[in-house]
Amino acid sequence: MARQSRSNDWGFPRWRAYGATREAQRVRICDRFGCDQPGNCPAPKSPNSPDRWYFCSEHAAEYNRNWDYFQGLDEEERAERERTERRDAGGYQSSAHHGWGGPGDGSRSRDEMHALQALGLEDDADFEAVRKSWRSLAKEYHPDVKPGDAEAAVQFQTIQAAYEVLRAAEERRTWKPRGASD
Numbered sequence: 001m002a003r004q005s006r007s008n009d010w011g012f013p014r015w016r017a018y019g020a021t022r023e024a025q026r027v028r029i030c031d032r033f034g035c036d037q038p039g040n041c042p043a044p045k046s047p048n049s050p051d052r053w054y055f056c057s058e059h060a061a062e063y064n065r066n067w068d069y070f071q072g073l074d075e076e077e078r079a080e081r082e083r084t085e086r087r088d089a090g091g092y093q094s095s096a097h098h099g100w101g102g103p104g105d106g107s108r109s110r111d112e113m114h115a116l117q118a119l120g121l122e123d124d125a126d127f128e129a130v131r132k133s134w135r136s137l138a139k140e141y142h143p144d145v146k147p148g149d150a151e152a153a154v155q156f157q158t159i160q161a162a163y164e165v166l167r168a169a170e171e172r173r174t175w176k177p178r179g180a181s182d
Contacts, residue, residue: 030056043067112169115162127170134163 030039031053039054043063055063070078108116108123116125119133137159139145146152 028054030054030059032056032059035059109169111165115165118158118162119166127166130163130166130170134159138163 028039029035030037032055035056037056037058039056041055041057041060042052043055043060045051045053053063070081073081113123116123116130119130119137121129121133125133138156141152141156141159143149143153143156
């Protein structure tokens with residue numbers, strides 16, 4: 001008798017995805033009190049400790065904003081640790097001349113940075129500053145204000161495109177799913 005090599009769940013709908021198992025997956029919940037999101041971002045409980053908190057991405061960002069790497073060290077120990085860290089990270093510093101990293105803090109994309117330049121703003125401008133700059137430049141270069149000026153029309157289109165890029169990015173940052181609480 002021949003050995004069966006074909007699966008029996010070949011019909012529609014396919015009951016299992018390719019490579020999927022049917023067992024329940026263990027999900028670790030965020031360690032922040034009251035949060036029910038998956039906690040998939042480990043964070044140290046204290047400096048030089050193997051113990052970890054597990055936060056969702058939102059609470060991990062909050063934790064990292066308030067993290068002090070040199071907490072509990074006196075000035076001499078801080079200086080020594082900083083000197084050691086700078087010595088060990090020399091390879092990263094030497095790669096800075098390649099220009100791999102752009103300006104800013106890494107929270108904005110390259111398109112957003114170009115859009116900020118088009119609006120004449122700094123890299124760390126908030127959305128209210130974006131809106132003010134867009135309104136003033138749009139009033140200055142609007143085709144109704146400068147009819148027949150091709151250069152002003154191109155500038156107006158550039159300003160509009162820059163604002164749309166930044167507005168979409170702001171909506172992505174502030175979007176919350178239904179039922180999410182602050």
